[in-house]
Amino acid sequence: MGKTPAKGTSGAKGSSGRGQRDLTVRVKTAKGRKLSSKLWLERQLNDPYVKRAKAEGFRGRAAFKLIELDDRFHFLKPGARVVDLGSAPGGWAQVAVPRVNALGERAGKPVGRVLGLDLQEVDPVPGAEIHVLDFLADDADRTVKDWLGGPADVVMSDMAAASSGHKQTDHLRIIALCEAAAELAFDVLAPGGTFVAKVLAGGAEGELQKRLKQAFEKVENVKPPASRSDSSEKFVVAMGFRGRPADGVPDGGPDGEADGEADGEAGGEAGGV
Numbered sequence: 496m497g498k499t500p501a502k503g504t505s506g507a508k509g510s511s512g513r514g515q516r517d518l519t520v521r522v523k524t525a526k527g528r529k530l531s532s533k534l535w536l537e538r539q540l541n542d543p544y545v546k547r548a549k550a551e552g553f554r555g556r557a558a559f560k561l562i563e564l565d566d567r568f569h570f571l572k573p574g575a576r577v578v579d580l581g582s583a584p585g586g587w588a589q590v591a592v593p594r595v596n597a598l599g600e601r602a603g604k605p606v607g608r609v610l611g612l613d614l615q616e617v618d619p620v621p622g623a624e625i626h627v628l629d630f631l632a633d634d635a636d637r638t639v640k641d642w643l644g645g646p647a648d649v650v651m652s653d654m655a656a657a658s659s660g661h662k663q664t665d666h667l668r669i670i671a672l673c674e675a676a677a678e679l680a681f682d683v684l685a686p687g688g689t690f691v692a693k694v695l696a697g698g699a700e701g702e703l704q705k706r707l708k709q710a711f712e713k714v715e716n717v718k719p720p721a722s723r724s725d726s727s728e729k730f731v732v733a734m735g736f737r738g739r740p741a742d743g744v745p746d747g748g749p750d751g752e753a754d755g756e757a758d759g760e761a762g763g764e765a766g767g768v
C-alpha cells in the first residue's frame with residue numbers, strides 16, 4: 496500500500512480510446528488464445544489504476560490521485576491533522592492514515608489525525624474518524640471544528656456532485672463545493688497549512704483561484720497521472736496558509752490562471768473516481 500504508481504500508465508493515456516471497446520469484444524470472442532496473450536489483452540483493456548487499487552487494497556482508483564499529489568507536494572507529514580471532505584468510499588483516508596501516522600504504529604513519529612466527512616456511510620478505515628455529514632449544512636463548519644478540537648494542517652476535498660451530464664452545470668456545482676471547502680479551510684487551517692481540492696477546468700474557477708492566491712503563499716493547479724486524461728478534472732494545491740483573505744479581490748489582482756494546467760478538455764466526470 497502507498498507505493499507510487501508509474502507515471503503515464505493509465506489505460507486512457509496509453510490507448511486510442513476507441514480501442515478499449517474493440518479489444519473487449521476480441522477478448523470475449525477469442526477461442527484458443529494463448530493465456531499469455533489473453534492476459535496481455537485484458538491488461539490493456541483494464542484501467543491499471545483500478546487493478547492496482549484492487550491489488551493494493553485501496554477502495555478506489557482515486558487513492559492514486561492523492562498518492563501522486565502527496566508524492567509531489569509532501570503535505571501528508573507524520574503528525575499532520577487532516578480533514579478529508581467527501582471521503583466515501585475511503586480511498587483518500589486509506590492513503591492519509593499511514594502517511595500522517597494516524598495509527599501511531601511507527602515508533603518515534605508524531606501521531607496524526609484523519610477526520611473524514613461524507614454524505615454517505617463509509618466502512619470504517621482503521622486510524623480514521625469518518626462521519627456522515629452534508630458539508631453544505633448550515634452548522635457544518637462549527638461541527639467540523641468541534642470534531643477536530645484544534646486546527647488542521649491539511650484540508651483536502653475530493654468532493655464531487657453527481658454528474659448531471661451537462662458540462663457547465665457540473666462545473667458550477669464542483670466549483671461551489673470547492674469554494675465551500677476553501678471557506679472551511681480558511682476557518683480551520685493552522686498557519687502554513689495546505690488546501691487540496693478537486694476542481695473542473697472551466698470559466699467559474701477564477702474567483703476561487705484569486706481567493707486562494709490571497710490566502711496561501713503558493714497555489715498550483717495540477718492533473719495527476721491517475722486523473723483520467725479525458726476528464727476536465729484537475730486539483731488545486733494551495734500551500735503555506737497565511738490567513739483568511741479579505742472579502743473581494745481588488746481589480747488588477749492575481750488572475751485566475753495559477754501555475755497550472757488549463758486542460759480545457761471536454762469531460763463530465765464530476766462524480767467519477
Ligand SMILES: C[S@@+](CC[C@H](N)C(=O)[O-])C[C@H]1O[C@@H](n2cnc3c(N)ncnc32)[C@H](O)[C@@H]1O
Pocket residue numbers: 554555557558580581582583584585586587588612613614615628629630631653654655656672766767768
Ligand atoms: C469522488 S468521491 C470521493 C472519493 C474519495 N476521495 C476516495 O478516495 O474514496 C466524492 C464524494 O463527495 C461526496 N460529497 C459530495 N457532496 C458532498 C457534501 N455536500 N458533503 C459531503 N460529501 C459530499 C460524495 O458523497 C462522494 O462520496
